[in-house]
Amino acid sequence: MPKAVTTAEFFGGRKVVLFGVPGAFTPTCSKDHLPGFVTAAAALKAKGVDEVACVAVNDAFVMGAWGESVGAGEGVRMLADGSAAFTKAAGLDQDLSEGGMGVRSQRYSMVVEDGVVKVLNVEPARGLTCSRADNILSLL
Template identity: 60%
Template sequence: MTIKIGDTIPAAKLTQASAEGPRELSTQDLFSGKTVVLFGVPGAFTPTCSAKHLPGFVQQAAVLKGKGVDTIACMAVNDPFVMKAWGESQGIQDEVLLLADGSAAFTKALGLELDLTARGMGIRCQRFALVAKDGVVSYLGIEEPGAFEVSKAETVLAAL
């Protein structure tokens, strides 16, 4: 079942690259007591994700945080090393937290998996964005295949 507005973010573990190596981050630690924008992409280094989705949130980070957002996080069904390399290639500092959902466990718990096996990419995450306040979803934009409207930074900003 797909997550919806009013639902609580499910418990799961994500992975973040750190100087000491991969570090687990629980969704409870990520969302508890905070306003979080989480957006998901089908994959690091993919065209729309690299040219529009991630850069949009980097460009709007200060404005989003000025509207009360504590954390902006990007998630993909990739490993933390790929997410780190993608962040480096995009010049990401600390504007956006890059999180790996390597086995798609959290993606599946959200009901947002996308089967791209026919394209050689396996199970991935649908393109989406959500806002959660203390772990409860207050905005959710899930894109139709090939679209890029409801999950972009400007749309999320307008929903705050």
């Protein structure tokens, strides 16, 4: 059963790489973004990262199934932000209603140390450039 976690619990006293995607099972997210972090998880942890996590405005069951389908395993924790509460609070939401997706997350990656965002890379447009796993790895 999914378990709720607060931002204080999740980010407190740790170094976390969090990346956000517009939606589970979407093409760029499934083919490139999530698999890139799955591949880089061990290297990120070797550089002092305590946890690598992916968040999307989807429910916990969808996020779990997506993580399984891509082989996230223990390397990348899948987080659901079903009501977009975290995404909106972080100012990283976007309205994709025109495409039938409603409010979703922008594509980004960040490094958070003890609850403080140290690095934030938000994609300026469609595509995958600055928020890639290899980019975050190079910044650590």
